[in-house]
Amino acid sequence: MRRLLSPKALATLAVVTLALHGVTAHANEMEIHGSNTVGATLAPMLVSGYLKQYTGEAVRTEATGRENEQRILARGNGKALEVLVAAHGSSTGYKALAAGQADVWASSRPVKTREAEEFRNRADLTSLESEHVIAIDGLAILVHPSNPVNQLSIDTLGRIYAGDIRNWSEVGGPDRPIKLYARDDRSGTWDTFKSLVLGKKYALAPSAVRYESNDQLSDDVSRDPSGIGFAGLASVRNSKVLAISEGDAPALKPNQLTVASEDYPLARRLFMYTPGSADNELVSGLIDFALAGPGQELVAKSGFISQNPIAVRPEFDDSVPDSFRRLTERYDRLTVNFRFAEGRTKLDNKAVRDLRRVSDFLAQAGKSADDLMLIGFADQQSNELRAQMISELRALSVRKALAAEEIPDVAYTGYGHYMPVGGRGSQRNGRVEVWVRAR
Template structure:
């Protein structure tokens, strides 16, 4: 008999999933029932936690984990009606996951960076990696800049951080710390964490100094920094462990530490999305069902427990500093901010894939808290424009587009306004940094 959790799913998908689980129908060319390849950031802890919970829910039986005989790989084992089910999670870096998906050796590609243009083009004949059918934002992570707990330095700018890792600043005394040479720690070239750091911090201006010690593991990098008073490195937020986290500033925006609000809203300069990619029409029933679980409220609760930032919205009252205009403080005086920003496809007012899914999450939040549309306020922002009038128009249009999209979810006539190109959250990473300013914040009335 099918477990009750499967019975709640659509009939066609339920039968296909059941057949692939029980009868082992060959849907891809590998020995396991499902394989996830790619990012160590995702594969070290998050993917196994998500898959374990999914298998327990789907099969109703215990899931065991054992090594695969290879470093950073593990097998998750369970059974459905006496038939064994095997899932492999291989965590060797984001680029390895893309190669495995392209070679038909993986069902799911875990990536701690978005797919590159070359990767999208290469798989175009099989799947559109930019579509909602293939691109799944499973969590938000903050790239944490780590130092030894005794280090007195508390914050750095993006540009200063670039100079440090390029070897242009070599002593902590130059940063207000002790007279001590700086030791650099960095992820390896196969890592999406490295790709993100390279893009957002080094860019085309800086090159990583040859003295940097390279790591495949986030956790090991953080552990080594926590033992080295001269060390500085970067890792995923879930791997802070015993190291100290620095606040990071971007351009004229205030320095921020990664936390629930700054990372979930992607205001933190080194916030990043964590992805799972599937091959569109070729996605197996089991992989599709797994992603549905991951993106739902139960999967996102597991994301939170893993140390990453969930996409389930919560209301937070932000602490304003002197940089926040008095007009904005008055506007939001009776509101708290939801930990979600609506963002747009490049240069457009069209909501991106994550934002499309966030519409339902906001609707679910209102229902769970017994709130109505009148309790929401949308505030749109524009990136830097040639004049204030154009910026105001763009910010209002973006807020209006979210208002219309929420109406399709049954949330009608939400209050909205625009705040122009004021209160920028960043400029880092070239166009990508500037695009972070084009956003719509969601505020909820205090009761």
């Protein structure tokens, strides 16, 4: 006898079937699900900016009646357009994309290997067509404004959140118990903190208070002299931000240069993922808008770090060698680093798009390839000669990529394994900095 499926099983089968065929099971013209860091302010700003450009008409935002959800409304081509932004955490966004309920997955962490493999039959989420870095964020470590502690190492921060360090007096602060504030398990902010700070060495103390909202966490820390928390850079609000160090590298505070270049130990990328090249005109248009200049200007207005390069004169501390000061004395540094896909020699997805951004910067600033200098760096190597060779090869690789963007014969050099920005073995140490001749 043939077995009948229950209504619940039939509903599940329908969602799976839709997902396998890449069909969205929703009424809105576009749905964005995922990260609260992205979805609370940034995604609605990008959607509003794009819809205004797309329709030439006024755009409005309204609440849906559910916490951390917004609907952006406009009219285009004679019909109403509705875009839903649901910001319940990065993991919820992946599940919605996989189930065909979302057109765009907003995430404050990169796609996990398991997720990419699960999605492989539809699209490669690690490809340039699917993975879109829309902003750079610094995971800010927050304390009460009256707290005299100014900096912590990543390891000390891990011990605090594991409950091994329980009083501020143990790290140079007042004799006061430490109260832990943390994002919830569905959050990409939590995934980033867990990966970069706790790792496999520490587990979060059960006493930590958990939050779905970055802003609410920050507000509560700013009212608690015992508190410590972490949130996206756009949610610092009234809290004090600590400088963070990794290994023997100097402690850095998150700012325009340290975060945009990803030198700051807790810098992270904010993503939008789509299942390959989008067939939905609104989706592809939104992605193009978000990655281009106008979209990146909205990124900056939202409190995150734009990927539009600017020239900055760094403030060198005592750890910077005299030889490096002489090398760069007539140059400013662009707020972009070229990095490579992990375990590979090719540039990662962000770096591929940054090539065009550097070209656009030169055109807008009235400069040429002759005004650029690339400086490559390597992680700690067994000997100085090997480190020098690796750093020069990295710089040469970027030089060749820039030549393909019609920026030929850029000056380049390597600086070996000196001036690390992370601990030994940190992938962030292997980078190519871009310097531009000052006027």
